[in-house]
Structure formats: C-alpha cells, structure tokens
Amino acid sequence: DAGVIQSPRHEVTEMGQEVTLRCKPISGHNSLFWYRQTMMRGLELLIYFNNNVPIDDSGMPEDRFSAKMPNASFSTLKIQPSEPRDSAVYFCASSLVQINTGELFFGEGSRLTVL
Amino acid sequence: SQKIEQNSEALNIQEGKTATLTCNYTNYSPAYLQWYRQDPGRGPVFLLLIRENEKEKRKERLKVTFDTTLKQSLFHITASQPADSATYLCALEVDSGYALNFGKGTSLLVTP
Numbered sequence: 001d002a003g004v005i006q007s008p009r010h011e012v013t014e015m016g017q018e019v020t021l022r023c024k025p026i027s028g029h030n031s032l033f034w035y036r037q038t039m040m041r042g043l044e045l046l047i048y049f050n051n052n053v054p055i056d057d058s059g060m061p062e063d064r065f066s067a068k069m070p071n072a073s074f075s076t077l078k079i080q081p082s083e084p085r086d087s088a089v090y091f092c093a094s095s096l097v098q099i100n101t102g103e104l105f106f107g108e109g110s111r112l113t114v115l
Numbered sequence: 116s117q118k119i120e121q122n123s124e125a126l127n128i129q130e131g132k133t134a135t136l137t138c139n140y141t142n143y144s145p146a147y148l149q150w151y152r153q154d155p156g157r158g159p160v161f162l163l164l165i166r167e168n169e170k171e172k173r174k175e176r177l178k179v180t181f182d183t184t185l186k187q188s189l190f191h192i193t194a195s196q197p198a199d200s201a202t203y204l205c206a207l208e209v210d211s212g213y214a215l216n217f218g219k220g221t222s223l224l225v226t227p
Contacts, residue, residue, distance in 0.1 A: 004158075033214055042219035043159070043204065050213055091158050097213050103149070104206075104215060106158030 006092050006107035014115050018080040021110045024073055025094030033104065034067055034077050035091040043091070049075065050097060082114045117142050119207060121218035128225055134192040136221045138205035141186060145207040148181055148188050153202045153220065162203075163190075195225045 005024040013019055025032045033048040047057040049069045057067070064083070069075040079086055089111050093104040120139045128134050138148070147166045151159035165172040165181045165188070172179045178191040192199050202222045206215040 031213060035217075043217040045209065045214055045216060048214045055213055056209070093158070103161040103164065104151075104159075106160070108156075108158050 004092055004094050004105050004107035006090075006110050008110055009108065010111045010113075012113045012115065013082055015083055016081040017114075018078065019082045019086075019112060019114075021077045021090050021092075021112070023075045023077070023092030023107060025075070025092070026105055027073065029094035029096050029105070030072075031095045031097040032069060032075050033093040033095070034075070035093065035106075037089045037091060037109070038087075046077070079112075082112075084114045087112055087114050117207070117209070117216060119143075119205060119216060119218040121203075121205060121221045123219060123221070125222040125224060128195055128223070130196060130225055130227050132195055134195050134199065134223055134225070136190040136203050136223065138188040138190065138218055139186060140207055143186070143207055144183075147208065148179075149206045149215065150177075150179055150188075150190050151204045151206060151217070153204060159204055159217075192223075195223075197225050197227055199223060200225050 007022045031050045034046040035043050037043045046059045047067045048055055052069045067077045089109045091106050091109045093106045095102050095104050118141045149164045150162045152162055153159040163179050165179045167183050176193045180189045202220040204217050204220040206217045209216055
C-alpha cells in the first residue's frame with residue numbers, strides 16, 4: 001500500500017488567499033484525522049471522521065477552517081482566508097477503528113507558509 | 116481538561132546506553148497509550164501500544180511501562196544507536212474515543 005498521501009507537500013501563499021490541503025487515506029481504513037503541528041503547540045487534533053462522517057470538529061480553530069470527506073478515499077482541509085498564524089505543518093492520518101482507536105498512519109504532511 | 120506532558124528538554128545519551136523517556140498525563144483515564152517516533156520533516160510513525168491492564172510491553176530494543184496509578188508511562192530504548200535519534204511522542208485517546216491527543220514530544224540524540 002502507498003500509505004497516506006497528502007498534497008501539496010509545501011505551500012507558500014499570501015495572507016487572505018484560500019488554501020486547500022488534500023489527503024488520500026489508506027484503503028480500507030474507516031477513520032481519518034487532520035492534525036496541525038507547530039513548535040509552540042505540538043501536534044493538535046483539528047477534526048476527525050469516522051466512515052466519512054465528521055465526529056468531532058472542536059479542534060478546528062476558527063470558522064475560516066473547514067474539512068470535508070466526500071468519500072472514503074479523499075478528504076480536504078480548507079482555510080479561507082488564510083492568515084500568517086496558520087503557518088504550520090498539517091498532517092492527515094488514517095486508522096482502522098474498531099472498539100478503540102488503533103494505530104494511526106500519518107502522511108508526510110503539508111507545510112504551509114502564509115506570508 | 117486533558118493534559119499530556121513530556122520532557123521538553125532534549126535527551127542526549129551515548130551510544131549503547133539506555134534512553135528513558137517519560138510521559139505524564141492528567142485528567143485522563145485512558146484504556147491504552149501509544150508511542151510514536153517522528154523524524155525531521157516526516158510524519159509520526161507508530162511504535163508501540165500498551166493497554167491499561169498491561170504493566171509492560173516489549174518490542175525488540177523498546178520497552179514501555181504504563182502505571183495508571185501514577186498516570187505515567189516510561190519508554191525505554193536499550194542499547195541505543197545513533198539511528199534512534201528522533202523525537203518521540205506519546206499519545207492518549209480523547210474522551211470521545213476514536214482519536215488521539217499527543218504530547219509535544221521529547222527529542223532524543225544518541226551520540227557515537
């Protein structure tokens with residue numbers, strides 16, 4: 001399996017622009033997670049989906065952030081409008097959740113820089 | 116609120132020694148705890164999972180302990196090697212289940 005695939009790997013944009021990050025989870029996994037990592041705050045859970053349904057989006061920092069999972073093989077995280085404080089590495093992870101959360105498989109991340 | 120604490124100071128040890136990393140948590144009653152490794156510019160990679168009824172778990176040179184009374188997990192790497200240099204993260208399930216909260220990680224540097 002190719003693992004979790006994220007795109008783009010790097011994104012540099014200007015404040016106010018819309019940013020869309022993409023994720024393809026591992027086939028057969030039923031849960032998908034979006035995390036954000038910064039030096040100051042570490043790895044923060046933004047939102048997660050189970051069977052394509054958003055379960056908890058309480059980690060989404062503001063209304064400027066939105067996430068969708070239209071099918072089992074694709075998810076997007078959108079920031080509109082972007083701000084410099086959104087600069088971070090955004091990770092997507094997937095897992096096969098049964099009774100409890102199992103091992104998370106992470107993508108390589110999308111490094112976002114907002115100027 | 117749930118809190119996970121890992122030593123923010125980097126741990127520097129000599130090759131061949133045992134590295135011990137600590138993960139403390141508060142306001143949690145987790146059923147299990149996980150440890151991940153993260154290399155610079157890469158996503159975290161799963162290492163070990165230990166359940167609340169398991170006191171100790173081993174995998175090759177790795178050993179994890181889980182003390183639910185102390186609310187602490189210790190992660191040991193025996194016979195450490197320079198290739199073990201990385202950041203190590205502990206993770207606990209969120210209250211609602213289905214997802215994990217992570218500590219900020221501890222950076223380990225193993226020198227020859």
